[in-house]
Amino acid sequence: MSSTAICPEWDPINKDEWRGVWVFIETLEGEVNEASLQLLNPGRVIADKINTELVGVIVGHNVKQMLKEPIYYGADKVIYVEDSRLSIYTPEIFAETLIALIRRYKPEILLAAGTLRGREMIPYVANVLKAGITADCTDFDVDVKTRDLIMIRPPFGATLLAHIRAPNRRPQISTVRPNVFRLPERDPSRRGEIIEERVDIPEPRIKLISSQDIRVEEIPIEKAEIIISGGRGIGSPEGFKMLEELAGLLNGVVAGSRKAVDAGWISHERQVGQTGKSVKASLYVAVGISGAAQHLFGIREAMTVVAVNNDPEAPIFENADYGIVADYREAIPALIEEINKRRSKAR
Amino acid sequence: MPLNIIVCIKWVPNTQIVNIDPNTGTLIREGVPSIINPHDLNAVEMALRLKEKYGGVVTAVSMAPMSAKTGLEFVIGMGVDRAILVSDRVFAGADTLATSYTLSKVIEKLRPFDILIFGQETIDSSTAHIGAQTASWLRVPYLYYVVDVEYINGVVRATRRLEKKIEVYELPTPCLLAVAMKSNEPRPVKLSHKLRAKMENVIEVWTNNEVGLKRECIGLRGSPTVVEKCIVTPSVPRKKQRFDGQDVREAVKWLVDRLIEDEGLKII
Ligand SMILES: Cc1cc2nc3c(=O)[nH]c(=O)nc-3n(C[C@H](O)[C@H](O)[C@H](O)COP(=O)(O)OP(=O)(O)OC[C@H]3O[C@@H](n4cnc5c(N)ncnc54)[C@H](O)[C@@H]3O)c2cc1C
Numbered sequence: 099m100s101s102t103a104i105c106p107e108w109d110p111i112n113k114d115e116w117r118g119v120w121v122f123i124e125t126l127e128g129e130v131n132e133a134s135l136q137l138l139n140p141g142r143v144i145a146d147k148i149n150t151e152l153v154g155v156i157v158g159h160n161v162k163q164m165l166k167e168p169i170y171y172g173a174d175k176v177i178y179v180e181d182s183r184l185s186i187y188t189p190e191i192f193a194e195t196l197i198a199l200i201r202r203y204k205p206e207i208l209l210a211a212g213t214l215r216g217r218e219m220i221p222y223v224a225n226v227l228k229a230g231i232t233a234d235c236t237d238f239d240v241d242v243k244t245r246d247l248i249m250i251r252p253p254f255g256a257t258l259l260a261h262i263r264a265p266n267r268r269p270q271i272s273t274v275r276p277n278v279f280r281l282p283e284r285d286p287s288r289r290g291e292i293i294e295e296r297v298d299i300p301e302p303r304i305k306l307i308s309s310q311d312i313r314v315e316e317i318p319i320e321k322a323e324i325i326i327s328g329g330r331g332i333g334s335p336e337g338f339k340m341l342e343e344l345a346g347l348l349n350g351v352v353a354g355s356r357k358a359v360d361a362g363w364i365s366h367e368r369q370v371g372q373t374g375k376s377v378k379a380s381l382y383v384a385v386g387i388s389g390a391a392q393h394l395f396g397i398r399e400a401m402t403v404v405a406v407n408n409d410p411e412a413p414i415f416e417n418a419d420y421g422i423v424a425d426y427r428e429a430i431p432a433l434i435e436e437i438n439k440r441r442s443k444a445r
Numbered sequence: 446m447p448l449n450i451i452v453c454i455k456w457v458p459n460t461q462i463v464n465i466d467p468n469t470g471t472l473i474r475e476g477v478p479s480i481i482n483p484h485d486l487n488a489v490e491m492a493l494r495l496k497e498k499y500g501g502v503v504t505a506v507s508m509a510p511m512s513a514k515t516g517l518e519f520v521i522g523m524g525v526d527r528a529i530l531v532s533d534r535v536f537a538g539a540d541t542l543a544t545s546y547t548l549s550k551v552i553e554k555l556r557p558f559d560i561l562i563f564g565q566e567t568i569d570s571s572t573a574h575i576g577a578q579t580a581s582w583l584r585v586p587y588l589y590y591v592v593d594v595e596y597i598n599g600v601v602r603a604t605r606r607l608e609k610k611i612e613v614y615e616l617p618t619p620c621l622l623a624v625a626m627k628s629n630e631p632r633p634v635k636l637s638h639k640l641r642a643k644m645e646n647v648i649e650v651w652t653n654n655e656v657g658l659k660r661e662c663i664g665l666r667g668s669p670t671v672v673e674k675c676i677v678t679p680s681v682p683r684k685k686q687r688f689d690g691q692d693v694r695e696a697v698k699w700l701v702d703r704l705i706e707d708e709g710l711k712i713i
């Protein structure tokens with residue numbers, strides 16, 4: 099057997115038959131998921147570079163009123179499956195529907211939001227197709243000659259970015275966390291083709307028995323304007339109370355680094371960074387956070403970054419707009435006092 | 446019918462203590478010990494709870510270098526019955542497709558199994574791919590983010606947590622569940638259990654002789670993705686102004702002035 103033999107489990111493919119850039123548009127809970135629409139941004143750039151079309155793909159039930167949205171945000175076309183059998187999400191059924199469309203149209207690239215459901219179903223899609231997949235890409239490029247997507251992501255422990263390709267397989271699949279790319283401008287005057295498709299949807303093997311909404315009182319960090327974020331330097335749950343007090347004063351929310359999450363001081367939903375969330379706050383205050391690359395990744399889109407850290411050498415200072423070298427147990431109460439003082443004066 | 450439960454665990458570098466060489470920007474791996482992926486301990490815990498409630502056998506599977514034996518000893522200490530270390534140089538360099546392929550072929554050999562339990566994601570690569578991909582190779586239904594599981598009349602009832610929802614699903618066996626991070630707080634190791642790990646055949650080492658996979662399906666060659674190169678992450682330009690002085694009161698005054706005057710933030 100020659101050394102270039104491919105695994106017999108993989109269907110051989112002819113790369114030249116695969117054309118077009120697809121963005122999987124999640125439409126659960128009756129609305130278009132913003133994180134999916136954000137991907138029309140890099141999708142547009144990639145499609146233009148290799149001179150192909152950008153397609154938004156929607157599968158679900160009661161999706162008709164959402165079909166034009168991807169076009170307003172930059173897609174050339176929308177392909178959709180409307181089917182009552184998709185009224186309840188299970189990873190397999192949604193994945194199989196998407197796989198059937200991919201086999202029919204043969205797109206060369208598929209981008210999908212790394213939402214909870216996206217992270218659940220997209221690796222299955224990739225595996226059935228024996229496609230190369232990368233998770234949590236932070237940027238893309240494309241090799242115009244080979245039409246290889248360059249999938250850029252921070253690898254393990256990264257201040258480095260890995261450039262990854264899947265040169266022999268199509269489609270090339272990537273997931274991207276919410277807020278890594280900006281939502282493109284919505285232009286309701288844009289027009290594009292909308293194509294309905296029907297596919298065989300298998301009987302679901304798993305059954306949803308009940309679904310209950312949980313009340314989320316706090317503003318999610320990805321929507322917050324002001325964020326007070328704590329790291330391992332906070333040292334205790336009591337320390338986080340201090341940050342909460344400051345956040346409350348500023349109408350902001352509290353977030354944390356992965357080490358703060360690991361320590362159990364704050365929930366994973368409030369983790370900032372590459373494996374947490376990206377934030378777009380106008381003010382981000384990093385307290386007791388050293389400024390690791392994975393953390394900094396999550397605050398790329400923050401407008402103003404403030405660092406409070408007692409180590410003058412902490413890398414966060416090189417990545418902040420304003421820095422105070424101090425023990426937070428002195429600086430945060432002083433800051434709270436200063437704000438209160440100015441407010442009572444202003445009154 | 447006692448349950449045959451398989452739990453997959455990964456042996457990962459302890460990223461908590463990995464440092465970056467400030468000159469080259471690369472990882473300093475020397476002397477960095479590996480640990481069981483912390484989220485996989487939650488998976489082991491869920492497996493053990495199932496076994497306690499419904500009876501059965503828990504087998505842990507890890508594809509890793511030989512040093513992972515320590516990790517498998519640890520989970521035996523928690524109460525796992527049997528452990529398989531899949532270890533062979535030919536498996537090295539696998540991406541998630543090739544890794545899940547190898548794991549699924551190992552799991553095939555452990556049929557009949559009822560419930561496969563995975564961690565939610567790893568701390569070193571964080572892809573959360575392997576669970577869904579293994580389910581695809583084995584053609585079993587699967588569910589992520591599971592916090593609780595019951596086994597009633599031959600049916601698996603799994604409760605899972607999404608950001609704003611709690612959902613309950615029923616799955617037939619065999620099926621695959623990925624356990625939500627932080628759920629199912631892992632139990633401590635028991636010495637009496639741990640002593641078992643030293644006994645013969647509790648930890649089996651399987652090389653590709655035992656698994657029997659084609660070279661073009663495993664390791665680097667069985668991986669559709671290739672890492673082409675690594676470049677240094679560009680950083681976002683920031684103003685980098687620092688308060689010059691020791692007095693904390695002065696420092697916070699300066700900060701509030703900057704935020705109001707220079708950044709136009711309405712914080713007062
Ligand atoms: C694959 C991978 C993904 C990752 N993803 C993420 C991610 O999404 N988000 C994330 O945050 N991290 C992530 N990390 C971890 C990241 O590498 C760092 O380990 C982490 O960000 C460090 O958290 P920290 O800054 O809170 O802790 P440390 O690095 O321990 O820093 C604590 C800081 O607190 C300061 N300090 C201590 N006491 C005080 C005090 N009294 N007052 C003021 N300052 C004080 C110290 O000087 C120090 O700078 C990831 C790592 C890997 C390998």
Ligand SMILES: Nc1ncnc2c1ncn2[C@@H]1O[C@H](COP(=O)(O)O)[C@@H](O)[C@H]1O
Nearest residue numbers: 453454508563564566567572573574575
């Ligand atoms: N090499 C491996 N051996 C055994 N299980 C693994 C391995 N890699 C990943 N897993 C399992 O797959 C889950 C998800 O891993 P990942 O896709 O790398 O984030 C982990 O939590 C483990 O349960």
